[in-house]
Amino acid sequence: MSFRLGLTGSIGMGKSTTAALFAEQGCAVWDADAAVHKLYGPGGAAVAPIGALWPEAISGGAVARPALKEIIAQDAGALPRIEAIVHPLVAQDRADFGRQSVAEITVFDIPLLYETGGTAQMDAVVCVFVAPEVQRARVLARGTMTEAQFAQILANQMPIAEKRRRADYEIETDTLSHARAQVQEVLRDIKVRLADA
Ligand SMILES: CC(C)(COP(=O)(O)OP(=O)(O)OC[C@H]1O[C@@H](n2cnc3c(N)ncnc32)[C@H](O)[C@@H]1O)[C@@H](O)C(=O)NCCC(=O)NCCS
Numbered sequence: 001m002s003f004r005l006g007l008t009g010s011i012g013m014g015k016s017t018t019a020a021l022f023a024e025q026g027c028a029v030w031d032a033d034a035a036v037h038k039l040y041g042p043g044g045a046a047v048a049p050i051g052a053l054w055p056e057a058i059s060g061g062a063v064a065r066p067a068l069k070e071i072i073a074q075d076a077g078a079l080p081r082i083e084a085i086v087h088p089l090v091a092q093d094r095a096d097f098g099r100q101s102v103a104e105i106t107v108f109d110i111p112l113l114y115e116t117g118g119t120a121q122m123d124a125v126v127c128v129f130v131a132p133e134v135q136r137a138r139v140l141a142r143g144t145m146t147e148a149q150f151a152q153i154l155a156n157q158m159p160i161a162e163k164r165r166r167a168d169y170e171i172e173t174d175t176l177s178h179a180r181a182q183v184q185e186v187l188r189d190i191k192v193r194l195a196d197a
């Protein structure tokens with residue numbers, strides 16, 4: 001079976017970028033955010049249950065993220081209800097991918113790995129991190145979230161210090177070349193562990 005490496009961190013700390021570096025080294029990659037995009041898209045399994053609760057969140061047969069963000073901003077109880085719909089569907093997609101993966105190491109990019117108890121399905125966890133002021137600047141530079149939306153998402157995540165403490169490996173995403181070198185180091189270590197097993 002493929003070695004399952006969970007990849008997590010706080011919002012905008014570089015999970016997707018680091019996942020691409022793992023892919024560059026030959027790992028298979030599964031991406032929780034991409035799975036959510038599929039579930040929210042036309043024909044996706046989350047469209048009907050979300051539309052049943054908030055018809056105004058559906059547009060063209062898909063979940064419209066701007067509308068959903070507006071709903072979350074106005075009703076603090078909305079996000080847990082969305083999560084109750086989305087997380088079991090995401091878990092199913094992840095399990096299907098894991099079963100089919102033939103790569104030596106499969107990376108699971110999961111923002112809420114610790115918050116949703118996903119570590120039980122992982123053989124090891126790597127946490128990406130960067131200074132909070134760099135994180136904030138990067139997230140706001142994308143222009144997809146207001147300061148208030150960023151603060152709300154952040155408040156819904158476990159503090160990064162706690163994630164780093166729990167993880168088996170850490171990768172600082174200050175520069176691309178530094179992150180790439182750390183990815184190579186993590187893979188070397190895992191391969192030694194696999195060879196010893
Ligand atoms: C809140 C939504 C509408 C924001 O959409 P948007 O396209 O602006 O951002 P995107 O989905 O790329 O998320 C950006 C980052 O926010 C963080 N984040 C997203 N959802 C959550 C959440 N429920 N709790 C904490 N952090 C979250 C993650 O770090 C994620 O990588 C969207 O993330 C959503 O519908 N979330 C609920 C589903 C969920 O829990 N997804 C998380 C992965 S399973």
Ligand SMILES: Nc1ncnc2c1ncn2[C@@H]1O[C@H](COP(=O)(O)OP(=O)(O)OP(=O)(O)O)[C@@H](O)[C@H]1O
Pocket residue numbers: 009010011012013014015016017018033111138139172173174175176177179
């Ligand atoms: N190692 C790095 N060096 C320089 N910039 C980086 C690095 N890693 C990520 N970034 C930049 O930080 C921003 C956020 O990165 P990325 O999208 O990978 O984060 P994420 O954790 O997947 O975000 P989200 O939680 O929103 O899904 C991007 O603009 C990206 O280019």
